[in-house]
Amino acid sequence: MLVPPSLEVFSCFVFYGVLLVVKMYVIAIITGQVRLRNKAFANPEDALRHGGLRFHREDLYVERCRRAHINDLENILPFLFLGSIYSMTAPSLAVARLHFLVFFAARVLHSVAYLCALPAPTRSLAYTVGQVPCVSMAVQILVAVAAYA
């Protein structure tokens, strides 16, 4: 059964959730800076403003930043949902914080591994470790609400 979340657990979730949103914003800023530095723009109107249509082109590192960002969309955004509902399953603060902290650390490492092109399987490992608390939360939520399906 879902219950109102404790202030401690929910605030802990919110803290790491907001930091991860900020982390996503940082990737967007990096992408924009790389576009300007490498002169590689996705839109002709941007290229025109920054030197000409020949800069309407793809760039390997911009594409890497894009993949890092989209992987964040695929994983951090579902975490924001799972974490808020998981807070309603009356977890202990210590266990809940462990879930949030492992996901947070794994996603920060994932971004670093992606942007710095660290040797495989660093990035995949970070992704997999980050999925563990997510699957754990998903299972606990499903157990909590299964009677209402």
Added chain:
Amino acid sequence: MLVPPSLEVFSCFVFYGVLLVVKMYVIAIITGQVRLRNKAFANPEDALRHGGLRFHREDLYVERCRRAHINDLENILPFLFLGSIYSMTAPSLAVARLHFLVFFAARVLHSVAYLCALPAPTRSLAYTVGQVPCVSMAVQILVAVAAYA
């Protein structure tokens, strides 16, 4: 006016919402498995680990998985928002469950149609059917909060 959601309606929403998040995770896992089997990696560091830089390449089926996943981001993530707020508009459990169930079934069919490349318009039809409860929820929410805009 928005009111605290009934436990029954909210739990029913959470049940299908979490299942859809798990469904998205499954697509990510399939994508990774296809990358390994077809030897097609988005990053040179992954290709290097799995046979060499010549496997840093695109694959038609990997791209199909990617499109299925991104379509999920575009539709399932907004559903997670709409469904949680719609639960606060005091819907009857039967009507609310119908909204959630139709969306859930449509999105599962959408994924199957995408990954199996079922003949058109199966996938588009699944997408459209899935949008009906979403638009219905959006309209009911806007009616409920319009006085506060």
Added chain:
Amino acid sequence: MLVPPSLEVFSCFVFYGVLLVVKMYVIAIITGQVRLRNKAFANPEDALRHGGLRFHREDLYVERCRRAHINDLENILPFLFLGSIYSMTAPSLAVARLHFLVFFAARVLHSVAYLCALPAPTRSLAYTVGQVPCVSMAVQILVAVAAYA
């Protein structure tokens, strides 16, 4: 500290949040219509239904719609999280509405600038203006929950 949101602030957030979700749906509809009109399909099964496999191809304007949509995923979806939590930081209605309204207006302008290919830096400016209330909300939330990290 987070507190239950006031009905006025939360409803105001929900109003603009749902309108932005609807705005994203409109971009999806436009993308589909452009695919049909320009005969450019991402999947062979769709092309087969609409004239033949030669229409399984990319289209410059379809790709532009896709970029507009993905930029929305990157910015509107995090706003839905930030706005709902920010409503729990006891902001005044006037200040909260200003945050939501600025983001809403900026994102509508962003979409118009993208789809109409308005001269740079209109779109980038709209993006940047939209990020201001988001960063402001993120900071206020972090201040509110920092004690619970």
